[in-house]
Amino acid sequence: MTTTTPMTSSQLTGTDQLSGAARTPSATTGQTSRRRIRKDVLRSRIAAWTAVVVIGCFGLLPVYWLLATALSTPESTFQFPPKLIPTDLTLSNFTALAENDQLIKYLVNSMIVATITAVLSVVVATYMGYSFSKFRYRGRRSLMHMVLASQMFPQALLLVTLYAVFSSFGLLNTYTALVLSFTTFTMPLCVWMLKGIFDTIPDALLEAASIDGASRWRTLHSIVAPLAAPGMIAAGLFAFVRGWNDFIFAVTLADKEKQTLPPGLVSTYIGEFQTAWPELMAASLVVSVPVVVAFMFLQRYLVGGMTAGSVK
Amino acid sequence: MTTNGISRRGALRMFGIGALGVAGAGVLGACAPSGASTSTNGGDTKSKNFDFTSWSLNEEAAKPSIEKIIKAWETEQKSKIRAVSYPYNEYLSQLTLKLGGGETTGAVHLDIAWLAAVAQMGKLADLGSVAGKGGYTDVALNSGKYDGKQYGLPWNTGSIGLIANSKLLKKAGIDKQPTTVEEFEDALRELKGLGGGVVPYAAATKVAQLKDIFPWMQTFGCKLLDGEKVTIGDDASIDAVTWYKKLHDAKLIAADVDRFDARALFSQGKAAFYDDAIIGKGVTSAQSKDKTLADAMQPVPRPVLKAGDTPQALLWGGVIAIVKGKGQDAATDFALHATTDPETIAQYFVERALPPSTTAGLADPKVAKDTFTTEWTEKITKTATGSPFWQFAQNAQIEEAVAKQVQAVLVGKSKPKDAMKQAGEEVSDLIKR
Numbered sequence: 001m002t003t004t005t006p007m008t009s010s011q012l013t014g015t016d017q018l019s020g021a022a023r024t025p026s027a028t029t030g031q032t033s034r035r036r037i038r039k040d041v042l043r044s045r046i047a048a049w050t051a052v053v054v055i056g057c058f059g060l061l062p063v064y065w066l067l068a069t070a071l072s073t074p075e076s077t078f079q080f081p082p083k084l085i086p087t088d089l090t091l092s093n094f095t096a097l098a099e100n101d102q103l104i105k106y107l108v109n110s111m112i113v114a115t116i117t118a119v120l121s122v123v124v125a126t127y128m129g130y131s132f133s134k135f136r137y138r139g140r141r142s143l144m145h146m147v148l149a150s151q152m153f154p155q156a157l158l159l160v161t162l163y164a165v166f167s168s169f170g171l172l173n174t175y176t177a178l179v180l181s182f183t184t185f186t187m188p189l190c191v192w193m194l195k196g197i198f199d200t201i202p203d204a205l206l207e208a209a210s211i212d213g214a215s216r217w218r219t220l221h222s223i224v225a226p227l228a229a230p231g232m233i234a235a236g237l238f239a240f241v242r243g244w245n246d247f248i249f250a251v252t253l254a255d256k257e258k259q260t261l262p263p264g265l266v267s268t269y270i271g272e273f274q275t276a277w278p279e280l281m282a283a284s285l286v287v288s289v290p291v292v293v294a295f296m297f298l299q300r301y302l303v304g305g306m307t308a309g310s311v312k
Numbered sequence: 313m314t315t316n317g318i319s320r321r322g323a324l325r326m327f328g329i330g331a332l333g334v335a336g337a338g339v340l341g342a343c344a345p346s347g348a349s350t351s352t353n354g355g356d357t358k359s360k361n362f363d364f365t366s367w368s369l370n371e372e373a374a375k376p377s378i379e380k381i382i383k384a385w386e387t388e389q390k391s392k393i394r395a396v397s398y399p400y401n402e403y404l405s406q407l408t409l410k411l412g413g414g415e416t417t418g419a420v421h422l423d424i425a426w427l428a429a430v431a432q433m434g435k436l437a438d439l440g441s442v443a444g445k446g447g448y449t450d451v452a453l454n455s456g457k458y459d460g461k462q463y464g465l466p467w468n469t470g471s472i473g474l475i476a477n478s479k480l481l482k483k484a485g486i487d488k489q490p491t492t493v494e495e496f497e498d499a500l501r502e503l504k505g506l507g508g509g510v511v512p513y514a515a516a517t518k519v520a521q522l523k524d525i526f527p528w529m530q531t532f533g534c535k536l537l538d539g540e541k542v543t544i545g546d547d548a549s550i551d552a553v554t555w556y557k558k559l560h561d562a563k564l565i566a567a568d569v570d571r572f573d574a575r576a577l578f579s580q581g582k583a584a585f586y587d588d589a590i591i592g593k594g595v596t597s598a599q600s601k602d603k604t605l606a607d608a609m610q611p612v613p614r615p616v617l618k619a620g621d622t623p624q625a626l627l628w629g630g631v632i633a634i635v636k637g638k639g640q641d642a643a644t645d646f647a648l649h650a651t652t653d654p655e656t657i658a659q660y661f662v663e664r665a666l667p668p669s670t671t672a673g674l675a676d677p678k679v680a681k682d683t684f685t686t687e688w689t690e691k692i693t694k695t696a697t698g699s700p701f702w703q704f705a706q707n708a709q710i711e712e713a714v715a716k717q718v719q720a721v722l723v724g725k726s727k728p729k730d731a732m733k734q735a736g737e738e739v740s741d742l743i744k745r
Contacts, residue, residue: 078576078599267370272400
């Protein structure tokens with residue numbers, strides 16, 4: 001994006017009058033000033049492009065490295081010093097991935113658990129957020145703060161507690177244990193996100209619905225929820241990604257049958273003596289696809305949802 | 313409708329609730345009716361069905377071999393073994409949690425460095441009466457002992473020592489393996505003269521693997537732990553770190569190297585020596601484009617301070633321990649079979665190149681014809697010892713504390729004397745916890 005400084009009439013005149021060697025002082029001044037403007041524009045363009053390239057490299061180099069390693073043979077992966085552009089390219093890491101049934105199982109587990117976590121988080125957070133936003137009752141603020149404070153618990157502490165509780169209820173190694181544990185850390189932020197969105201919905205609208213005879217239930221589901229849909233999608237996406245990426249809860253609370261991708265990938269490719277980097281990178285690339293696709297389709301909701309409530 | 317931001321009072325309230333919550337969660341955790349602890353590893357000790365927990369059951373390189381052993385046992389004994397696995401780096405914490413929670417039963421594969429920490433939980437069976445039947449070597453048998461009791465049956469016994477690239481040594485005109493620190497340093501200087509970016513000794517210089525300094529400290533005469541007294545900080549440890557720093561400054565070792573970097577350098581023919589476990593030969597040569605590298609790899613006893621000293625090396629290997637309770641007897645039989653049955657261990661060696669722990673296993677023709685393994689066992693494992701810090705649950709923090717101080721010396725942020733004094737104090741504090 002470029003900006004131009006409006007020229008004064010004298011400058012314009014000066015420009016028009018420029019011819020051969022017969023230059024008046026005002027014409028020279030005008031030319032100098034235009035040159036300066038052009039230089040400034042050029043400088044700002046160079047600066048902008050440099051910034052874009054540097055930030056682009058910073059953001060994209062890891063992705064490029066991921067792709068390059070996924071397409072490399074083990075020998076060239078360990079080349080020292082490493083080559084920026086790999087020479088021995090292969091697709092064998094991707095084909096090996098497709099043949100690994102256990103990884104497919106981890107992928108399916110991740111999909112199930114992250115999706116249910118997202119839905120559960122949004123459903124519960126919608127009611128909680130709505131309650132915090134639109135109702136006044138004793139202990140409301142304390143409850144709100146308690147929800148937020150629960151984010152401050154160290155994950156390891158929660159993990160040991162959850163492990164003991166799930167163990168006593170016989171829930172270890174089940175989807176339920178994973179969904180409930182993931183929800184413990186996705187819920188608080190979802191609640192606060194949705195409360196912020198509900199705050200932006202005018203009370204007058206709810207009052208009008210009430211006058212028209214809508215019950216509170218109906219008001220929430222038919223009027224408030226559609227208006228807050230972008231925020232709910234954003235919260236759901238946030239919960240999905242947190243559930244999709246979790247390692248420590250999944251490795252502790254689930255066995256091989258119910259384990260999700262992050263611990264599955266680590267178990268499969270990172271061993272005692274060596275790490276199968278090309279296969280690990282190929283797998284990481286493939287498993288990040290669902291999240292990328294989800295972001296691509298939902299990004300407009302995400303931006304809308306995240307910023308909703310920021311301006312009243 | 314109001315949406316107030318968080319006021320100071322609100323924030324204080326929130327922190328209060330948070331603190332209460334943390335305390336509450338702790339109490340909840342402690343009070344939770346842990347089926348675990350009460351039924352702790354209980355159950356029918358005579359049951360033929362049991363669990364076998366091993367990090368290797370996930371790893372592509374190891375899984376098929378172990379599954380084969382399990383399958384053969386199940387068929388022969390008409391039993392059912394449930395295979396349980398966690399990633400290697402998470403293994404100890406997961407196992408501790410699940411053993412404490414009563415989830416783990418049967419046989420458990422343990423790195424010898426973890427045995428003491430797990431044995432201290434009081435859940436492992438004493439296998440003293442069984443171990444005598446195995447024909448294990450003395451070094452192997454000791455690797456499964458803690459506090460005088462035999463908690464583990466040794467599966468594979470090796471050590472972490474020096475590996476040399478004989479081709480590079482020959483190229484530098486070194487026809488004899490260095491035996492003293494002085495000879496070693498001379499050899500490194502000769503190798504540096506080769507140029508071409510060769511790192512004479514790809515020693516660990518990153519915190520992650522700087523525990524490799526311990527055998528060098530011992531080489532210089534530091535005991536590390538004398539009774540209950542931490543000796544890091546004594547003259548010997550300072551001399552060792554001063555020498556390491558000298559190698560670093562003379563570029564005989566390189567900055568920012570861990571085990572993975574060392575293997576990469578060695579596999580490219582750009583390092584003449586590096587530290588690794590015996591299995592390093594297979595791992596490193598597999599990364600190399602030079603298919604003759606494996607033949608050029610030689611085990612080297614760690615050079616000593618003066619001729620006649622005992623070469624230092626860190627014992628390395630795995631044992632199988634048995635959890636008291638359900639399936640205990642059958643799991644013990646299985647562990648004994650997996651670690652001593654001649655056919656089983658010979659086949660396991662062929663597939664994984666991990667040295668057996670029995671005298672008969674080492675003498676098996678399949679093992680004996682592998683000169684690298686036999687030389688390693690004779691030259692390095694024979695005098696290898698476990699770390700005195702393994703007996704402490706804080707072993708990982710102890711290693712990290714020392715490693716950070718050594719790194720501070722290498723990068724010039726600290727003097728060897730100050731750093732070792734600091735390291736010694738930190739280790740003493742950790743041990744007292």
